[in-house]
Amino acid sequence: MWSSQLLPCAIGLASITNVLAFPLLDLKMGPVKVLDTDFPDPSFVQAADGTWYAFGSNGNGKRIQIASSPDFKTWTLLDKEALPTLAGWETNIDHWAPDVIRRDDGKYVMYYSGEAKEELRHHCVGVAVSEGTDPTGPYLPNTEPLSCHLAQGGSIDPAGFLDKDGSRYVVYKVDGNSIGHGGDCNNGVDPLVSTPILLQKVKSDGFTPDGDAVSILDRDQSDGPLVEAPNLILHEDTYFLFYSTHCYTDIQYDVRYATSKSITGPYIKTGNQLVKSGEYDLTSPGGGTVCGCGDRMLFHGFCREDVRCTYAADISIVGDQVYLL
Template sequence: MWFSQLSSCAIGLALISGAFASPLTKQTAGARLVLDTNFPDPSFVQDPTDNTWYAFGTNGNGKRVQVARSDDFSSWTLLDIEALPTLAPWETEIDHWAPDVVRRNDGKYVMYYSGEAKEKLRHHCVGVAVSAGTDPKGPYIPNAQPLSCRLDQGGSIDPAGFLDKDGSRYVVFKVDGNSIGNGGDCNNGVAPLKPTPILLQKVGPDGFSPIGDAVQILDRDDSDGPLVEAPNLILHGDTYFLFYSTHCFTDPKYDVRYATSKSITGPFVKNGVKLLQTGDYGLTSPGGGTVCGCGDRLLFHGFCRDDVRCTYAAEVAISGNQVTLL
């Protein structure tokens, strides 16, 4: 997700205030509020030793990478933990966005995240950090080199790991083309619009050594507004599902959609279905959705107050190439 001017969010929200409902309360069906605090871009992983769930969120509440815990995926607690206590030499202190954590075969965990590049401020690279031990809470030790930068194309953000059925590992991420756009909506609303492709990078068993070149599996079109972002890839049956968000995160059109493919390298076909959108369950600008590899649960964020994106949970069902929110 593109956050280069979060301070402008209040202005954007004031302009779209008519779209807002009152602060949400917990619900028993559909989407429900689970973290009533600023916890954007949630991803999650389960500890196989005790089945505890851990969620990771964009910088906030005084932490570079936030961590929350749940025993049942319904009640979540924000932990007073800094998951990324040290920085890599390529990154600045600010902007640690959209962390995603996967478990390796050796029991350690790999965290992918977006960090601001010292080489080109206000633009970002995908960083990698590996847990010091086998505790998913960390601490995570960053690699000296980022996985992807592509600063000439706007940078690389919104990474998410994926383990395929044959044991191969991949990382999907967004090329942040709108960061070098011509202004307007999320800096990419003025023609000519920049591409914001989603790329797929195969990596080795360590979770971060690139194998071959990244391949493009999705990009924006006119129906997506200025961008596509926040990719999350899962396999259900014989179908790959790529969840993503469209439009600007401050826009009430921000949503969660998905595309499908029979091959991990695509082509991924958009179906235009909005799995979550403003107005559903009283939500405003829902996005940054992460679906469990098991295909039955989802975390995402939405505006619950001005400048505050809370985390929500929902259950989903997948049948064939269709996803339904329960």
């Protein structure tokens, strides 16, 4: 996850002057497929030398996948396992939605979803810290997870955030649909289960909880069975919480965003679909991660049967509105 401690981002395809003057002008260039392989739930971080690194859910024989890019346009899948060892609480399967931040000491912290041995088919949010200052790892997992909420379905989809005052946070989803009553993503049959997005403040190490987690968003009828894949950024004086709605296999899966003037909310859903099926030949796009500088993003979408490729897109934020370029 990008944070303000990283290098400044380049301006997107359209000049900021033009976007500010004509925010509704049809300037769309559209997303570009940058990894033509199964690389779901992409997140990214920029290293001190300017290189970008993306991290994806298990696939291609790896628990946590890594790709790199010198310019955010050309990406290369690396033949390296980011998480070669596991903690005692997790099984060896289903490592989902990793997110990486660079810490003040130059090391990197990875948040990820791992299956809990205590309750199979349910997940906890794990934390692993890089051995050195190489963003590709290896990452060594902490002995205890950051969050589980197993009674409510588990915890998944973590993402780190560095606020303007230097405070660190992690957002994640309580996976309520995993204990739903069937139907779409196991939560399409009444009574539908809550799938809240929680905000956990952490200390400077990136993983020690500082107070209790607070709920900042939840599903409603417009979201289908769930909200998930949260990603939090601050642009000027507005917090933007990006998230996906509906089931990842559903044609309605998308990336939306809510806004707030306070880190803890309330977050107001805009209903705007930043990426959705049917545009730019996308199918079930979601799991989006947006750069904190507000000019680029990565997300996945089905490119072949059972294969979710990674796409890059330029965006622009004007006030409390986000535009795909």
